[in-house]
Amino acid sequence: MKRIIMGTIFTIAGVAHFLKPEKFANITPRFLPFRTFIAYFTGVVELLFGMLLLTGKVTNWQLGAMQKFLWAVFPANIYMYTHQDKLGISHLPDWALLGRLPLQKVMSDTLEDMKR
Numbered sequence: 241m242k243r244i245i246m247g248t249i250f251t252i253a254g255v256a257h258f259l260k261p262e263k264f265a266n267i268t269p270r271f272l273p274f275r276t277f278i279a280y281f282t283g284v285v286e287l288l289f290g291m292l293l294l295t296g297k298v299t300n301w302q303l304g305a306m307q308k309f310l311w312a313v314f315p316a317n318i319y320m321y322t323h324q325d326k327l328g329i330s331h332l333p334d335w336a337l338l339g340r341l342p343l344q345k346v347m348s349d350t351l352e353d354m355k356r
Contacts, residue, residue, distance in 0.1 A: 242350055247293030249347070250286045250306075257283025266327050267316045285309060300355045307348045314344050
């Protein structure tokens with residue numbers, strides 16, 4: 241069940257990168273170049289992870305890569321929370337943006353639990 245939930249989360253997030261790439265480029269910290277490319281690239285990575293999980297064709301090293309990925313994109317979640325006005329998302333409640341931060345740990349721990 242954890243595998244299906246995590247696979248669904250990664251797949252939905254990956255698809256979202258292609259539906260609204262500008263939103264994902266905007267939450268990429270400004271000091272990074274090629275933000276639109278990063279938005280598409282991370283979308284591809286999330287889709288790949290989602291498909292691996294949903295098909296059950298996932299290995300321990302891939303689960304580890306997923307954990308590292310979650311921590312690599314963590315600064316974007318912090319950036320979203322700290323730059324709400326600049327990103328035009330000040331209408332979102334603080335609790336929703338702040339809640340994304342510990343969610344990264346929960347997801348990483350879930351992936352750790354899935355390792356064989």
